[in-house]
Structures are given as structure tokens and as C-alpha cells.
Amino acid sequence: MRAVWRYIPAARNSYAALYAACEVYGFILEPADAPEGDVVCYSLNSVEFPRYRDEIAAADQITIAGGPHASAAWEEVAGVADYVVIGEGERTLPRLLSALAAGKSGASIPGVATRTGGRNRIDHSVRLDGFPCFTRMKGYMEISRGCPFHCGYCQTPRLHGTRMHHRSREAIVEAARHYRDARFVTPNAFAYGSSDGKTPDVEKLERLLASMPDNNLYFGTFPCEVRPEFVTQETADLVVQYCANTRLHFGAQSGSDTVLAKMGRGHTLGDVYAALDVCRAAGLEPVVDVIFGFPFETDEDEEATLALVKDVVRSGKVHVHSLMPLPGTPLADAVPREVIPAVDRALGKLALSGRVTGAWHNKF
Structure with a gap:
């Protein structure tokens, strides 16, 4: 066959x-x-x-x-x-x-x-060390699976479960020897090694990064972004000490605490601004994701997210998404809200500067 x-x-x-x-x-x-x-x-x-x-x-x-x-x-x-x-x-x-x-x-x-x-009901869960990241066909190295958070737009916890499981440090180091530039796949890079996936384990993170072979190591940037509440002085210092990337990529998703709560994001706007402060102090450029189009957003919520975008672009970049209702998620049946004209125009002007990228009109 x-x-x-x-x-x-x-x-x-x-x-x-x-x-x-x-x-x-x-x-x-x-x-x-x-x-x-x-x-x-x-x-x-x-x-x-x-x-x-x-x-x-x-x-x-x-x-x-x-x-x-x-x-x-x-x-x-x-x-x-x-x-x-x-x-x-x-x-x-x-x-x-x-x-x-x-x-x-x-x-x-x-x-x-x-x-x-x-x-048919699944009768097993995958232990990452039971299978290699790749053999002949290469991709990014997957270091963790699962997510304990319940963001209403995201399929990850529904696909891989809410309990994070990690590939061993030894297996990751061995796989990285096959790359000149080491890049990883994970729902949240700074959660690597964490027992609950909800707080960083800085000791295990440093042990991993310090063990990597002598190549260009990219961590906390695409495609292994982080969550804002995991961006601390300790985790940022690890990036500066061990990694080649000069950016940290994290998801804010909204500038409204009300919207963040309704989507089940699990962090606050204060966490986002704290992460921005840490990035600036560490000399790392923040790259921040936001989403427009949640059905429970108001005009004021959109304007709050725009205000966040304007604050970020003073020292970083923003990638803007339109809500994509995905099957299997709590927002699967949502009808995305159109961006109000004033916010649309402001985003367009910021995009001309190159500090804002992405698409904020619903085209799903």
C-alpha cells in the first residue's frame, strides 16, 4: 500500500x-x-x-x-x-x-x-518524547502541547487538552543540533517546564536555554509566542542572555478588561502594560497581537484597544487580527462585529508607518 x-x-x-x-x-x-x-x-x-x-x-x-x-x-x-x-x-x-x-x-x-x-473515543495521550520532532521532513521543534487557559476563540485546549505536557530538555537539545537557527512551536514559550502551565518555571527555562547548542536560538518570538503575564524581568533577562531574538511576541488581544474577561483570556490589561514596561527596560521590542470583532465589544471597547495599539507602537509593533469563529470553540457561532469607521481609519494610518500589520476586516 x-x-x-x-x-x-x-x-x-x-x-x-x-x-x-x-x-x-x-x-x-x-x-x-x-x-x-x-x-x-x-x-x-x-x-x-x-x-x-x-x-x-x-x-x-x-x-x-x-x-x-x-x-x-x-x-x-x-x-x-x-x-x-x-x-x-x-x-x-x-x-x-x-x-x-x-x-x-x-x-x-x-x-x-x-x-x-x-x-470513537480516544484511548491514549501522546507523550512527546515518544516520537521525534522530525526525521527527513523538517519543521519547527515542538516543545510543549496543551494550554490551561480557555480563550473563547482558540482551538488549542480543545485539540490538545488543558494540561500542558513538555518534551524533555535532552530531546530538544538533540533536535536543535540539526538546525542553524533553532525555533520552536509551543502555545506559550515561557510556560516550558511549568507543572501547571499557569506560571513560569524560571529555573527550568534557564536550564533549557543554557543547554542549547551553539546556534542562533529564537525564543519568545514567532512561532513560539508568550503570554503577557509571563513576561517578567527574569524571563526577559533569559532572552537577552541566551537568545538571538531582539523582540518578544505576545498576545494582548484587547485593550478592554471587560472584553478580556468575556473571552476568558485569563489576564488583564494591567498585565499587558507591565509586559511592555519589562520589554522596554530589557531593550526588547514588543510585538503584540490584538483582535477586533468580538460580538460583545462596544464602540468604547474598540477605542480602548486602539488606545493600546497607539501605546505599543511607540516602541514596538502590533499585529491586528479579525475575529475568526473557529469550530469547537465557545465563539464558533459568533457573528464578528465590524470595526467602527474611526478605528478603521486610525489603524489604516498606523499601517502606513509599518508599525501595524495584519487585517481587521472580517473575511472568514
């Missing part, structure tokens, strides 16, 4: 992880630009799924779809794909491929859903 991976640039890190996991079980997922072979595997987010829906439905091969959209909206995806892998795929996908290679149905495998078989 020949199984291939439908190459989608947005799913590069998923490909690296699942290529490595399947290789452990004897399956080599060669990349493909169109359906071919006997089995085609897809990893799909909510932006990509509409682009590949018709291709999956028309494929002559057996189709397997996973990823955040497939996990959250499995019934929709099972309408076009033969099998849907729900949640973490390192163990489920090789199990499914093994069944198909033996000429059996995979409908009863834990973590698999089908059009007629429904969804």
Missing part, C-alpha cells in the same frame, strides 16, 4: 511530526501535490478545508483528514473524507494505516471517525 501526504504549506509542522511518527511504524508519507497512490493524508485548518473539500470528495484514493478543523468539525469533514483523525495523530494515524494496509476497515480505531461509524 502506498500512502502519501497531500502537501499543504500551512500544515508543514504537522507533516514533519506525522512523517516522523509514521516512519517509526514503517510508513513513509511522501509529499504529493495532488491525490495519488492508494491513500492520501490531509491536515486541515479552517481556512484550508474549503480549498480542498472538492478535491477530497473527488479523490479515487482512500482519503484521511486530520488537523484542527477535522478534529473540531469531524462530522462535516467525514462528509467528504473516508476517515477523520481526531486530536493528536502520532498514534492514531499509524494505527489507521496499519489497518488499511492489512485490507481492514479503520472505522473502529480509537480517535477515528467516519461518515457512518461516528466518532
Whole structure:
């Protein structure tokens, strides 16, 4: 049986992880630009799924779809794909491929859903050290999974759970030896090693960073951003001492404490300003994410977020997003609010300076 991976640039890190996991079980997922072979595997987010829906439905091969959209909206995806892998795929996908290679149905495998078989309860959780970050196909190194916070717009805790689990320091250091520039994937870089994921463990963070090989180390910047309440003098000092990045990237999401509370963000506006002060004192440029379009925002809330944006750009940059209602989240059925004209114009002017990037009109 020949199984291939439908190459989608947005799913590069998923490909690296699942290529490595399947290789452990004897399956080599060669990349493909169109359906071919006997089995085609897809990893799909909510932006990509509409682009590949018709291709999956028309494929002559057996189709397997996973990823955040497939996990959250499995019934929709099972309408076009033969099998849907729900949640973490390192163990489920090789199990499914093994069944198909033996000429059996995979409908009863834990973590698999089908059009007629429904969804099967997952019987395992993935231990990150049980699988390499990558082998032949490289991606960013994943160092932690899961998130104890419950942001209403985010799929991460619904996909990977609310308990953070970490790859060991030894495994991360070994993987980093294969890179000139070491970059990581994690919901919150400064939560690495933390037992509850809610407060930084500075000792374990320093132990990790001090152990890294002699290469360019990027930590606390894309794609391993941090939360503002984790930006302290101690964590900022670690970045300055050990890392190549001169920026810290964190999510503020709103300039209104009311909106932050309603979205379940778990921090306050005061935490954001404290993080900005720490960055400035440490000589790190803050790069801050904000989101417009929450249905419970008022004009005053939008103006408060704009005021925050103006404060940030005095010494940093802001990346602006429009709320994207994602399946499986508390805001899945939300109707995004349009940005008021005055805020729209002000953001446009700031974008001309290069200090504001992104898109704040709902185009989902």
C-alpha cells in the first residue's frame, strides 16, 4: 500500500511530526501535490478545508483528514473524507494505516471517525518524547502541547487538552543540533517546564536555554509566542542572555478588561502594560497581537484597544487580527462585529508607518 501526504504549506509542522511518527511504524508519507497512490493524508485548518473539500470528495484514493478543523468539525469533514483523525495523530494515524494496509476497515480505531461509524473515543495521550520532532521532513521543534487557559476563540485546549505536557530538555537539545537557527512551536514559550502551565518555571527555562547548542536560538518570538503575564524581568533577562531574538511576541488581544474577561483570556490589561514596561527596560521590542470583532465589544471597547495599539507602537509593533469563529470553540457561532469607521481609519494610518500589520476586516 502506498500512502502519501497531500502537501499543504500551512500544515508543514504537522507533516514533519506525522512523517516522523509514521516512519517509526514503517510508513513513509511522501509529499504529493495532488491525490495519488492508494491513500492520501490531509491536515486541515479552517481556512484550508474549503480549498480542498472538492478535491477530497473527488479523490479515487482512500482519503484521511486530520488537523484542527477535522478534529473540531469531524462530522462535516467525514462528509467528504473516508476517515477523520481526531486530536493528536502520532498514534492514531499509524494505527489507521496499519489497518488499511492489512485490507481492514479503520472505522473502529480509537480517535477515528467516519461518515457512518461516528466518532470513537480516544484511548491514549501522546507523550512527546515518544516520537521525534522530525526525521527527513523538517519543521519547527515542538516543545510543549496543551494550554490551561480557555480563550473563547482558540482551538488549542480543545485539540490538545488543558494540561500542558513538555518534551524533555535532552530531546530538544538533540533536535536543535540539526538546525542553524533553532525555533520552536509551543502555545506559550515561557510556560516550558511549568507543572501547571499557569506560571513560569524560571529555573527550568534557564536550564533549557543554557543547554542549547551553539546556534542562533529564537525564543519568545514567532512561532513560539508568550503570554503577557509571563513576561517578567527574569524571563526577559533569559532572552537577552541566551537568545538571538531582539523582540518578544505576545498576545494582548484587547485593550478592554471587560472584553478580556468575556473571552476568558485569563489576564488583564494591567498585565499587558507591565509586559511592555519589562520589554522596554530589557531593550526588547514588543510585538503584540490584538483582535477586533468580538460580538460583545462596544464602540468604547474598540477605542480602548486602539488606545493600546497607539501605546505599543511607540516602541514596538502590533499585529491586528479579525475575529475568526473557529469550530469547537465557545465563539464558533459568533457573528464578528465590524470595526467602527474611526478605528478603521486610525489603524489604516498606523499601517502606513509599518508599525501595524495584519487585517481587521472580517473575511472568514
